[in-house]
Amino acid sequence: MKKELLDYIDKVGLIGAGHPHSLAHLKTLRWIDQIVDIPVYDSDESKTQYAKEEIGNKIGETYTNLDSLLGRSDVPVVFVCLPNDRAPDVLIKCARAGKHVIVEKPVARSAEAFKRALDAVEDAGLKLTVCFQNRYHPVVQDIFGLIRNGVLGVPMSIEMRMVTSQVRFRDPNHWLFQHDLSGGGILSWLGCHYLDMACYFMQDRVSEVSAILATNSGEPIDVEDTASLSFRFRSGIVGSLHAGYMLPFSGLGYMGPSYDTYIAIRGTKGNVVWKPFESKESSFTVESTIAKWEASPHRVFGYRLPECDAYGGMHGVKFVTDFLNSVVSDTQPAVSGNDMMHVLEVLDAAYESDTTGNRVNI
Structure with a gap:
């Protein structure tokens, strides 16, 4: 209809x-x-x-x-x-x-x-879209462009870390830490953002997952607060994600926690390294051996993001505005329900892998 x-x-x-x-x-x-x-x-x-x-x-x-x-x-x-x-x-x-x-x-x-x-x-x-507004972050957009323009050569791997404040700062009684209500812990709540970014950067789907998960915080929760994933894309690119509620210093609540984050994408001609969302002034570094970069093979890109209390800042506003425009113009949203479906498939595979001790194919 x-x-x-x-x-x-x-x-x-x-x-x-x-x-x-x-x-x-x-x-x-x-x-x-x-x-x-x-x-x-x-x-x-x-x-x-x-x-x-x-x-x-x-x-x-x-x-x-x-x-x-x-x-x-x-x-x-x-x-x-x-x-x-x-x-x-x-x-x-x-x-x-x-x-x-x-x-x-x-x-x-x-x-x-x-x-x-x-x-x-x-x-x-x-139309349906999911709040993976990080795709609109100016750093994500520029890294995506560098990959597409061949600055890194053929991508070989992506490694990611998403460590944030401990469960005790986030109300251990919250539904997020109850398996029957949430379905999972750190991977489900925050790791999903990084898995989506990995698929977006690589323009690929994950085909194979191996995971080790744990609940190590000592809090009375029944979901994972520590996770380590290895995965392979259909193209053969390999990736990893280390995630956890681990940092001992943080503000209370969900909108002002501390982070220790890292994304590195490595290819046959270069690499990019970014520490996302750790400060308002964001930057990332790039190295490349392509001919166009011979005069300056090591570069740093810096950003000062505008003040904005919206979810995700100004790029979060753009994300929602673009979805409204997609409804009016009857065009495909930037993030689709199928994108979320695939991330859920990866999460399901990770939980199965941890339970069985086996690598899981998607």
């Missing part, structure tokens, strides 16, 4: 005001001038009222009944921010109500749980 094209979107609803990133997503919508009304749903009225107090007059009606929000014909797009065990069923309800969707990663506890929701959205002729 093909949906009727829209001329303009000035209203976006938000479903789930209690998610760790809900307030940041509302700030993103507040940054977008064309958005004049953000109706908000949560079963807990105190959370919708808090959102209204924090965001101000762009928050419109608030609801404790989801059907009341989904029944509004003047709200064509909704932002879904719910626990992983609940999001797929709500996505199906959104599809039945004819809503295009921006949804928080990782969406579901498994690829199987997400598939029925993605099928419902696609069968309804609607």
Whole structure:
């Protein structure tokens, strides 16, 4: 079924005001001038009222009944921010109500749980994107361009590290640390961003995964807080990801933690090294032996990002704006549901590998 094209979107609803990133997503919508009304749903009225107090007059009606929000014909797009065990069923309800969707990663506890929701959205002729806004980061865009332009030669490997503040800073009782609700720990919540970036940089899919996972924090949680993955892409490129809630110093909560991060991409002609998201002033280094770089084979690229309290900063605003434009123009979003499906397949393979002790093919 093909949906009727829209001329303009000035209203976006938000479903789930209690998610760790809900307030940041509302700030993103507040940054977008064309958005004049953000109706908000949560079963807990105190959370919708808090959102209204924090965001101000762009928050419109608030609801404790989801059907009341989904029944509004003047709200064509909704932002879904719910626990992983609940999001797929709500996505199906959104599809039945004819809503295009921006949804928080990782969406579901498994690829199987997400598939029925993605099928419902696609069968309804609607668009869905997932919050992998890091693809829009200017560093990511420039590294992507260097790879595509052959500065690194043929890519051979990608190695990544994503270490952040310990579980004790993040409320060990949160649903993120309950397997029945989240489906996984550090890999599911934060490792998914790095797996998506790896697939984006390589323009490839992962075909093979080996993983060792552990819960080493001493906190009363039943998901992994430490993880080591090795994986192979279909093209033969190999990769690794080391992830964990490990840093002993951090602010409280989910929007101001400490990070120790690293991405290195190595090819036959050069390499690039970046430490993502550790400061507002970002930089990365490149070495290349290609002829065009003979006069300066070692280079440093520096960035000063603008102040912006949106989720992901200004590139997060651009991510959401581009999705709204894709709905209006009926074009493919930059991040698709199939991109999320593949990351969930990698996560499923990692959990299976750790359980069985075997390498898992996708």
